[in-house]
Amino acid sequence: MNGLAQSPMLPDLYTVQQVRRETDDTFTLELGLAAGRQPFRFLAGQFNMLYVRGIGEVPISISGDPGSPETLVHTTRAVGAVTRAMRTMKVGDMLGVRGPFGVGWPVEQAVGHDVLVVAGGIGLAPLRPTVYQLLANRDRYGKIVILYGTRTPADILFRKEVEAWRARLDIEVYVTVDRATEGWHGNIGVVTKLIPRAPFDRTRTVAMICGPEIMMRFTALELEKRGVDTDHIYLSMERNMKCGIGLCGHCQCGATFICKDGPVFRYDAIQGLLSQREI
Amino acid sequence: MHTLEPILAEHPFLKGLKQEHLALLVGCASNVRFEAGAFVFRQGQEANHFYILRDGKVAVELFAPQKGAVAIDTYGEGDVLGWSWLIPPYHWRFDARAIEPTRAISLDARCMRTKCEDDHELGYELMKRFARIIEQRLDATRWQLLDVYGVRS
Numbered sequence: 001m002n003g004l005a006q007s008p009m010l011p012d013l014y015t016v017q018q019v020r021r022e023t024d025d026t027f028t029l030e031l032g033l034a035a036g037r038q039p040f041r042f043l044a045g046q047f048n049m050l051y052v053r054g055i056g057e058v059p060i061s062i063s064g065d066p067g068s069p070e071t072l073v074h075t076t077r078a079v080g081a082v083t084r085a086m087r088t089m090k091v092g093d094m095l096g097v098r099g100p101f102g103v104g105w106p107v108e109q110a111v112g113h114d115v116l117v118v119a120g121g122i123g124l125a126p127l128r129p130t131v132y133q134l135l136a137n138r139d140r141y142g143k144i145v146i147l148y149g150t151r152t153p154a155d156i157l158f159r160k161e162v163e164a165w166r167a168r169l170d171i172e173v174y175v176t177v178d179r180a181t182e183g184w185h186g187n188i189g190v191v192t193k194l195i196p197r198a199p200f201d202r203t204r205t206v207a208m209i210c211g212p213e214i215m216m217r218f219t220a221l222e223l224e225k226r227g228v229d230t231d232h233i234y235l236s237m238e239r240n241m242k243c244g245i246g247l248c249g250h251c252q253c254g255a256t257f258i259c260k261d262g263p264v265f266r267y268d269a270i271q272g273l274l275s276q277r278e279i
Numbered sequence: 280m281h282t283l284e285p286i287l288a289e290h291p292f293l294k295g296l297k298q299e300h301l302a303l304l305v306g307c308a309s310n311v312r313f314e315a316g317a318f319v320f321r322q323g324q325e326a327n328h329f330y331i332l333r334d335g336k337v338a339v340e341l342f343a344p345q346k347g348a349v350a351i352d353t354y355g356e357g358d359v360l361g362w363s364w365l366i367p368p369y370h371w372r373f374d375a376r377a378i379e380p381t382r383a384i385s386l387d388a389r390c391m392r393t394k395c396e397d398d399h400e401l402g403y404e405l406m407k408r409f410a411r412i413i414e415q416r417l418d419a420t421r422w423q424l425l426d427v428y429g430v431r432s
Binding site: 031106121122149150155157176177178180183184186187189190192193196197211212214215218 | 292336338349350351352353355356378379401419420422423425426427428429
């Protein structure tokens with residue numbers, strides 16, 4: 001826990017400082033820390049349980065910069081009762097937060113390696129803190145390659161930031177869409193198509209993948225085909241998290257709890273779970 | 280004299296092909312270039328070539344009445360464009376248009392088909408490589424149709 005909550009099951013209250021509409025159905029909430037409160041330190045890839053009073057609680061990855069722990073940032077899509085209520089929030093509204101929970105991306109283990117970040121759709125949000133960290137310590141890594149697949153050009157998350165990353169000379173960024181619309185001159189097709197010719201050294205690459213499970217499964221297979229070892233591939237699972245601390249058992253898969261042992265897993269440790277349909 | 284053989288030998292699609300087979304392919308190959316906006320082929324036309332892309336970008340499009348040209352896929356450096364030359368009646372099913380200046384090696388389809396008939400080992404090797412491409416594109420199409428990034432509720 002981050003310090004102030006007495007119990008991991010008790011949410012702390014935060015004030016919404018900024019609401020940003022990212023795309024038609026995704027939005028970012030920036031939460032401010034009350035005066036005197038400790039900075040909210042977290043690892044890239046960790047998540048919080050966000051609580052809307054009277055409606056419920058959902059697990060949402062932190063999408064902000066671990067280097068700026070004075071602001072707590074979450075980006076999500078409005079799909080259920082809680083996230084729909086969150087979308088209507090205004091500056092000054094209160095939100096309950098428990099966390100941070102779970103295991104983060106292997107940013108430290110990747111030092112000295114090429115890093116491949118593969119995001120699908122809203123999966124870019126949990127990877128964004130990693131990108132911030134990689135860029136803040138650029139000289140500690142080899143090549144940094146970001147592959148991002150999304151539904152249409154209008155669904156590109158953090159568009160301005162993605163454009164800024166693409167403009168940098170020290171990283172490679174490729175974006176592809178499933179369906180093009182007028183005016184789109186970029187790549188069309190699934191994100192795995194970008195892998196065969198992405199400029200990284202397969203023998204010294206750490207890959208981090210986040211998106212729909214089907215996208216992660218095909219991406220991991222394509223990376224294996226390219227020659228990346230399964231113990232250098234990491235992905236973030238999202239199934240059925242409820243309590244965040246491995247107590248309730250909702251996200252349990254055999255001996256594994258997604259919320260406590262993940263959400264970030266090494267591919268060879270989770271490979272079997274990806275083929276489990278009803279968990 | 281410079282030939283296209285070294286370029287073909289290094290292309291991911293043809294890597295590992297026997298020397299004698301590469302030499303046969305070179306006999307059917309020529310360099311081509313397409314300016315941005317130029318059609319590489321049009322739906323319904325005879326599929327008389329296929330293309331090994333060296334750089335640039337080509338969009339495969341489907342023309343739909345009242346919608347116009349809908350781009351459904353893009354190909355670039357290292358990709359192979361077109362497999363209708365391999366399967367009767369040898370007609371293109373889509374339009375392909377360069378959306379960037381594009382350099383490619385064009386392989387003459389009649390020449391290729393003749394060589395594959397004359398040398399079944401070459402034919403089988405190429406068929407295996409094209410089958411892999413067709414399988415990948417089928418998988419990708421199914422995945423696109425699933426709309427995996429769509430909203431779940």
